[in-house]
Amino acid sequence: MMIRTQLYITAQEKKALAQLTLHTGESQSELIRRAIDLLCQLQAKENRAQLLRSAKGIWKNRTNDDDFISIRNEMDRDFKQ
Numbered sequence: 351m352m353i354r355t356q357l358y359i360t361a362q363e364k365k366a367l368a369q370l371t372l373h374t375g376e377s378q379s380e381l382i383r384r385a386i387d388l389l390c391q392l393q394a395k396e397n398r399a400q401l402l403r404s405a406k407g408i409w410k411n412r413t414n415d416d417d418f419i420s421i422r423n424e425m426d427r428d429f430k431q
Contacts, residue, residue: 357382 359367367378374381412418 367381370376370381371378376384
């Protein structure tokens with residue numbers, strides 16, 4: 351389902367968009383939707399990367415490695431079944 355919306359763009363953006371429509375054969379609306387999708391994907395990747403960076407080293411001072419090893423072994427057994 352599509353939802354109609356309105357946006358303002360500069361004359362330069364309008365000219366570039368018009369050139370893209372000629373080059374690709376796609377409508378302005380389709381190009382704008384693709385651009386929004388790409389931006390959302392990039393943001394999701396950045397959010398994931400930021401989460402991974404923030405998690406770096408959270409177990410570095412862990413002293414109960416035996417628990418981790420047994421949990422990992424249990425997970426490996428479950429995966430193989």
